[in-house]
Amino acid sequence: MEKERLNKNFLDEFRDYDFSKIKETKIFLVGSIRFKDYFIKIESILQIRYKKLVSVCSVDGLLNKKKFNNNEWDKLQEIAIRKLIGQEAILVLDVENYIGEQSREEIDYFSKTLKKPVYYLTDLKEP
Numbered sequence: 001m002e003k004e005r006l007n008k009n010f011l012d013e014f015r016d017y018d019f020s021k022i023k024e025t026k027i028f029l030v031g032s033i034r035f036k037d038y039f040i041k042i043e044s045i046l047q048i049r050y051k052k053l054v055s056v057c058s059v060d061g062l063l064n065k066k067k068f069n070n071n072e073w074d075k076l077q078e079i080a081i082r083k084l085i086g087q088e089a090i091l092v093l094d095v096e097n098y099i100g101e102q103s104r105e106e107i108d109y110f111s112k113t114l115k116k117p118v119y120y121l122t123d124l125k126e127p
Contacts, residue, residue, distance in 0.1 A: 006048055010041070017124045019050055024088035024117065026053045030107060031093030031121075032100045033065045038093045038121075046091075055083060077102055084110050089117040097122060 019042075027046060029039055039062055046052040056062055057080035061073070068076065080102075084090070090110050092099060099107070111118045 005044060011045070013041070014045060016126050017121070018126055019046060019124060021124055022046070022050070022052070022089060022091065022119055025051075026055070026086065026088040028055050028084055028087040028090045028110075029093060030090050030103050031095065032098055032103065033062060035093055035095040035098075036062050038095055042091070042093065042121075055087065057083065077105075080106055081109055084114065087116070089119060091119045091121065093121050095121065 029043065031039065039056055043054045043056070046054050058076045061068065061076045065073070084106060087110070090107065092103065092107060107118055110116055
């Protein structure tokens with residue numbers, strides 16, 4: 001039997017979310033490092049099932065935040081802001097309604113300065 005990444009068990013965790021509400025193609029994922037599993041899974045869902053071009057600030061930063069010094073982390077945050085310019089929308093992974101300070105900065109920049117759409121994972125969840 002051939003393996004399938006987006007199998008029933010994988011997708012069951014997200015069955016209550018309507019990702020089709022995201023109309024834009026180039027999506028930047030924003031959220032807390034503590035929910036890195038959500039980044040990984042939602043990236044696959046958006047890319048494979050919805051044909052979105054998904055980006056994150058830094059995969060290494062996502063997986064290894066504690067290994068960066070403050071200067072390195074600040075540089076990654078600067079890069080995140082630069083990467084936002086080319087995106088059409090962001091999806092905030094506000095798991096447990098948590099949004100960190102750095103994520104808030106990215107959201108504010110994207111929505112207020114770039115005036116582009118911001119989606120929240122909690123808003124995609126069907127009642």
